Amino acid sequence: MLEGVNVALGVTGSIAAVKTVELAHELRRQGAEVRGVMTGSAQGIIHPWAVEFATDNEVVTEITGSVEHVELCGNDGWADVFLIAPTTANTVGKIAGAVDDTPVTTCATTALGADTPVVIAPAMHEPMYDHPGVLEAIDTVAAWGVDFVDPRIEEGKAKIASEEAIVCDVARAAGERSLEGERVVVTSGATAEAIDPVRVITNRSSGKMGRAVARACYARGAEVTLVHGVVGPRPIGDGDGPPETDGDGNLPYATVRHVESASEMLTATREVCADADALVSAAAIGDYTVEGSDEKIRSGQERSLDLEPTPKLIDEIREARPDLPIVGFKTETSGDETAMIEQARETLERAGLAFVVANDASVMGSDRTAALLVHDADAARYEGTKAGLGGEIADSIAAIV
Template sequence: MLEGVNVALGITGSIAAVKTVELAHELRRQGAAVRGVMTDSAQGIIHPWAVEFATENEVVTEITGGVEHVDLCGYDGWADVFLIAPATANTVGKIAGAVDDTPVTTCATTALGADTPVVVAPAMHEPMYDHPGVLEAIDTVSEWGINFVDPRIEEGKAKIASEEAIVCDVARAAGDRPLEGEHIVVTSGATSESIDPVRVITNRSSGKMGRAVAKACYVRGADATLVHDGPDVPYAETRRVESASEMLAATRDACSDADALVSAAAIGDYTVEESDEKIRSGQELTLELEPTPKLIDELRTAYPDLPIVGFKTETSGDEAAMIEQARKTLERAGLAFVVANDASVMGSETTRALLVHADDAARYEGTKTGLGSEIADSIAAVLGVESADG
């Protein structure tokens, strides 16, 4: 996600500084090069040697005649993005007032003047985060283009955001944003049909592919909505559903102002009439299965002009047959393109897939994260062509 990106990591005197070693490791796992910048207060919480170990680079602890702030964040500086994590109330207020009395605030002022993207992950006690002056400072620097990663409000504290949230916002700030201003709806994972209050009919879909698509769209600037049976995620508005009918209703509602839909969910093909009470075990039982509506057909009827990306999962393993089935779906529902894959990849971190368009099909083999990026880029191309024609 951050391949080739240089991140200057500013660390200030919040207790959340203890998390920056692992944050630096995660940035590097995602492909970034990292150099640390620390305030005196931060050095009282975590030793610069720990940050040097995590980044494999020397740490800036003071501004000297080497003008480290310019080297890092100035015009043609090393950093592609300046990340301050954690950022204290004190530091946010100083940035808003152009006060440069620490290496971190001096780098921030330099980055803002040089149009180097700045991402801030605040961490402090909740009453400090609610202080009118702090809120005003956040609004001020947000208007200047600083990107804030919202903290998690827990136990009376505004805790630093998750590593996943911070990495996503760094990638979004540092990269191109071809989907900026676009609203992309993604369905993901399995649905479940209740047999009784205890038992359900479901499938083996993990939802990894849909989440990867939503994340890739967010990194490329989109406002993403994720419809799934899962927890909230930091890169999308989450709409929690369980059954096929709930997914259809939530997706139809989310698409009222959408620019594209990616139907990655493995929606159950059948439902049953639910028993009000638990069915006792040990007895023979016959379930009458009723087909569920096809989501892409229902959404195509509701939104005739909406670009829709479909998924087609097969078990044959025959590439020609997969392409044939994908093209049937593409033509039936008027889809932008179809991602065809084999059911054997369900639950795996890797995948093999075919991106099937009307006239061609492109093979992909690799991680689901990588395929999510390919799909997001293809959506950007589809929307770009449509806006150019319009």
């Protein structure tokens, strides 16, 4: 997500500075080059050597005759984005007043004057975050085009945002925002049809591909809504950590509508597509439903289920929105590339899609994928991570909306 991006990482004197090492590692895992800048207060919480180790670069702890602030964040400076994480109330107020008495605030003033993107991740006690002067400073700085990564309000504290939220906003700030102002809907995950209150008919989709597309669209400036099936992993980050959703179930990069059945997914998608600019239908929606029992069916007896076909979501949305750009997904098991392209083209033509992503069912649940992006006249091969494919899809959407 951050391949080729240079991030100057400002660290201030919040106790959340103890998370700086992991944040720097995550920025680098996402492809960024990172250089640290620390206030004196931050050095009392985490040693500059730790930040040097995490970034594999020397850390700026004072501004000298080498004018480090200009070299990093000035006109034609090294940094593509200046990230301050964590940011204290003191630092936000100083930035708003152009007070330059630490390496971090001096870099911030320089970056703002040079139009270098700035991202701020506040972290402080909740009463400090609610102080009228702090809120006014945040509003002032935000009006200058600075991106704020909202903290998590928990246990009386405005805790620093998750690493995923910070990475997504850094990518958004550093990128070209080719989808700025566009509203993109993405469906993801699996649906489930209830046999009884305990059992369901479902499939093996994990939702990783849909979330990768949603994340990539957000990084390019889009307003993203994710309609996510509840089967399989709940929407989380790329790793195995805890869910990154907020109290309303939303992700850092998308407003989330949680659904279970194919019918619920169709209803939710129809609603959010009413004012959408594009739809990416990446969910593995069940092709059949069943009339479920209100009570648990007892085991140990033979049972037949009458399956009824579910409506095709892309056909239903196409009927409601004739001109909406729609990207479809087609999963096959044959392993025959020619057959995959033929099936994808049939779907492409039937529903009037922008293009279809065809892949083999073997990639379900994996972080890597191999796919064909099938258009009217050609089919482009892709092999790599789902995050990378998400970027390819987002770029293709930006070219047509």
